[in-house]
Each structure stands twice: as C-alpha cells, then as structure tokens.
Amino acid sequence: MKVDAVREQRSLEWAIEAVLSAGVVLSGTLLLAGLLRGDGGLLRAGVVLLIATPVTRVVVLTAGLIYRRDWLFALVSAAVLTILGGSAAVALWVEGPRAAARPAAGAPR
Amino acid sequence: MSEFPAALLVLIGAATGLVGALLGLGGGVFLVPLLTLAVGVPIRVAIVASLLSVIATASASATVNLNRGLVNVRLGLVLEVATSLGGLGGSLLSSRLSQRQLFLVFGATLGVMGLLTLARSRKRNVIADLSVDPGLFGGRLREGETAYVYQLRRAPVGLAASLVAGAVSGVLGLGGGIVKVPALNTFCGIPIRVAAATSTFMIGVTAAAAAIPHVGRGDVELPLAAAVCLGALPGSLLGARLSDRVRARALKVIMSMVLLLVGVRMALEGL
Numbered sequence: 001m002k003v004d005a006v007r008e009q010r011s012l013e014w015a016i017e018a019v020l021s022a023g024v025v026l027s028g029t030l031l032l033a034g035l036l037r038g039d040g041g042l043l044r045a046g047v048v049l050l051i052a053t054p055v056t057r058v059v060v061l062t063a064g065l066i067y068r069r070d071w072l073f074a075l076v077s078a079a080v081l082t083i084l085g086g087s088a089a090v091a092l093w094v095e096g097p098r099a100a101a102r103p104a105a106g107a108p109r
Numbered sequence: 110m111s112e113f114p115a116a117l118l119v120l121i122g123a124a125t126g127l128v129g130a131l132l133g134l135g136g137g138v139f140l141v142p143l144l145t146l147a148v149g150v151p152i153r154v155a156i157v158a159s160l161l162s163v164i165a166t167a168s169a170s171a172t173v174n175l176n177r178g179l180v181n182v183r184l185g186l187v188l189e190v191a192t193s194l195g196g197l198g199g200s201l202l203s204s205r206l207s208q209r210q211l212f213l214v215f216g217a218t219l220g221v222m223g224l225l226t227l228a229r230s231r232k233r234n235v236i237a238d239l240s241v242d243p244g245l246f247g248g249r250l251r252e253g254e255t256a257y258v259y260q261l262r263r264a265p266v267g268l269a270a271s272l273v274a275g276a277v278s279g280v281l282g283l284g285g286g287i288v289k290v291p292a293l294n295t296f297c298g299i300p301i302r303v304a305a306a307t308s309t310f311m312i313g314v315t316a317a318a319a320a321i322p323h324v325g326r327g328d329v330e331l332p333l334a335a336a337v338c339l340g341a342l343p344g345s346l347l348g349a350r351l352s353d354r355v356r357a358r359a360l361k362v363i364m365s366m367v368l369l370l371v372g373v374r375m376a377l378e379g380l
Contacts, residue, residue: 012182013178013180013182014175016171017171017175017176020168020169020171020172021172024342028339028342031335031338034335035115035335035336035339040331043331043332043335047161047324047331047335050161050164050165050168050338051161051164051320053164053168053313054164054167054168054313054314054316055317057313058314061182061186073183073186076187077186079190080189080190083193083197083318084193084314084317084321087200087317087319087321087322088321088325091321091322091324091326092325095201095326096325096327098204099325099327
C-alpha cells in the first residue's frame with residue numbers, strides 16, 4: 001500500500017475509534033447515573049445509546065467509504081446497515097406484537 | 110432487579126468483560142452461564158443482558174485493537190454481513206425455543222468449539238517471507254521484533270462460520286467470537302490475534318442486530334443489564350490492554366478448557 005492509502009485507512013480507523021469511544025463513555029455515564037438515581041428513563045437512554053454505538057460505527061464507516069469512492073466496500077457496509085434496519089423492523093412489527101400477546105419476560109414457558 | 114444485588118452484577122460484568130476482552134471475545138460465553146447458574150437469572154433475561162454487555166465489551170476493546178492496528182477492517186466488513194444476518198435470524202429463533210432447548214444448544218455449541226480449538230491449538234498461520242502478497246483480505250502483522258504476512262484462505266468457510274457465529278449470538282446471547290475466532294484461525298489462515306481483534310470489531314454490530322429484536326420483545330431487565338454493562342466497560346478496557354501479553358498457544362488452550370467445562374455444565378442444566 002502507498003503511504004497516502006495507509007494514511008487514509010488510518011484516518012477512517014481513527015474516526016471509528018472516536019465513535020466507539022464516545023458511545024462507550026456516554027452510555028456508561030447514563031447507565032451509572034440511572035443506577036445511582038434509580039431512574040428508569042436514564043437507564044433506557046443508556047441502553048439505547050449503547051445499542052446505537054455499533055450502529056453509528058457502521059454509518060460512519062459507510063460514509064467514509066463513500067467519501068473515499070471505495071464503492072465495493074461501501075456497498076458491503078451499506079448491506080450491513082440494511083440488515084440492522086431489518087432488525088429494527090422485526091423488533092417493531094414482529095417481536096413487539098408477538099410479546100404483547102404472551103406473559104411477561106422470564107416467565108417459564 | 111431487587112432480588113439481584115447490583116454490586117455483584119457489576120463485579121460479574123467486570124470479570125466477564127476482562128476475560129472476554131483478554132481472549133478476544135465479547136464475554137457472553139461466560140456471562141450467560143454465570144447469570145443463570147450462579148445468580149439464578151432466567152435464561153431469556155440473561156441472554157439480553159449478555160448481548161448488551163457484549164456490545165459494551167466489544168465497543169470498548171475494539172477501540173484498543175483499532176489503535177494497535179490489529180483489526181482487518183476489510184475482512185471484518187465482509188464477514189459482518191454474514192454475522193449480522195445470522196444475529197437477526199438467531200434472535201428470531203431464540204424466542205421460539207424453550208428454556209431447556211436453549212441450555213442444551215448452549216452446552217452443545219460450547220463443547221464442539223472447545224474440542225475444535227483444542228485439536229488445532231498447535232498450528233501456526235503466519236508466513237515469515239515478507240515478499241509474499243497478502244492479497245485484498247490478508248495483511249501484515251508485527252509481533253515483537255518480527256514481521257509476518259498472512260493470507261485469507263477458504264473464504265467460504267469464513268463466511269459460513271460467521272453466519273453460524275451470528276446465529277449463535279442471536280439464539281444464545283453471545284458475541285459469537287467463540288465460533289468465529291477458532292474458525293478464522295484454524296481454517297482461514299488468520300493469525301489468532303488478528304482473528305480475535307477483527308472478531309471484536311464485528312461483534313458489536315452482530316450483537317446489536319441480535320439485541321434489537323430481543324429488546325423489542327421486552328425481555329430486557331434494565332437495572333440488571335445496566336449493572337452488568339457498567340462492570341463490563343472498565344473490565345474489557347483492561348482486558349484488551351493486557352491481551353498482548355498472553356501467548357497465542359496458551360490463549361487457545363485456556364479457551365478450549367473453559368469451553369468444555371462450561372459447555373458440559375450448561376448442557377446438564379437442560380437435561
């Protein structure tokens with residue numbers, strides 16, 4: 001690899017690293033505050049942010065690859081993003097309604 | 110969560126995060142058995158808490174691994190398509206299995222992976238000749254004073270293992286590293302450290318794809334999951350930093366022993 005290519009590769013890795021670090025610190029703070037104060041809202045926000053961290057990582061990587069015109073890998077990354085979208089759709093329209101029709105979590109079945 | 114002491118859960122999260130990151134895993138493979146067998150958490154609740162903890166562990170240790178240049182981003186990106194697809198599918202399957210079936214599948218998966226890891230623990234994958242072209246999905250690796258080249262071999266096996274790893278993640282609440290790392294290492298020519306680092310890079314996304322349907326189902330116990338994740342964050346940062354001091358062969362032997370032991374114990378629970 002040429003020096004420029006290596007530098008470009010490193011800069012994208014640096015961006016991903018920054019996203020992951022920010023997500024870890026922010027969600028950790030929310031979870032800690034939520035536990036200490038017994039605040040369900042903060043806990044929920046912490047969990048949502050935690051799940052959003054890898055999702056944001058995929059968004060940033062996809063954007064970075066598009067910016068670099070690395071079309072093949074941008075397409076691969078976009079496919080991952082689509083699957084994550086599918087996961088959210090399943091949660092909303094399949095598992096949510098299914099859960100509503102059965103006893104609470106943890107109940108033996 | 111009142112029946113489960115928060116301090117104990119934070120400690121369990123920290124221990125599994127540390128050992129998980131040390132071995133290049135998410136730690137779910139230890140967390141689910143600990144939560145179910147030692148604390149008495151219902152397995153479905155343990156699976157979701159574990160997935161969230163795996164996201165925390167993988168995100169934290171990926172920052173360390175990226176910084177070290179150990180992650181093969183291209184390879185991770187391609188395999189991630191398979192792991193996240195498997196994660197989504199596995200998550201759907203998980204809710205349709207009984208608790209006993211979950212324990213049995215858990216035990217069997219661990220047993221098989223433990224035997225495979227043990228059987229191939231002596232193999233080396235690296236090429237000392239630096240003029241060899243690593244190819245699109247290979248790379249270079251520096252270990253102390255020596256540099257190595259590695260190439261991706263048997264790509265379809267890597268993809269299939271990733272799909273299985275994703276499914277295991279969704280069904281059992283693991284990151285799936287326990288399936289991917291040995292497979293990438295023994296069949297695909299990826300050095301164990303790169304395999305582990307690239308696996309943690311993928312695991313966050315895999316666990317997210319698997320966790321979202323579980324959370325949508327309402328199986329998440331917020332305070333329990335929060336306590337475990339809070340322990341996992343510092344534990345995994347420490348584990349990832351220590352991971353370069355462990356020898357590759359020792360890493361494989363420890364992993365296989367743990368897998369066999371935990372596998373048998375979990376399977377017994379399902380019988």
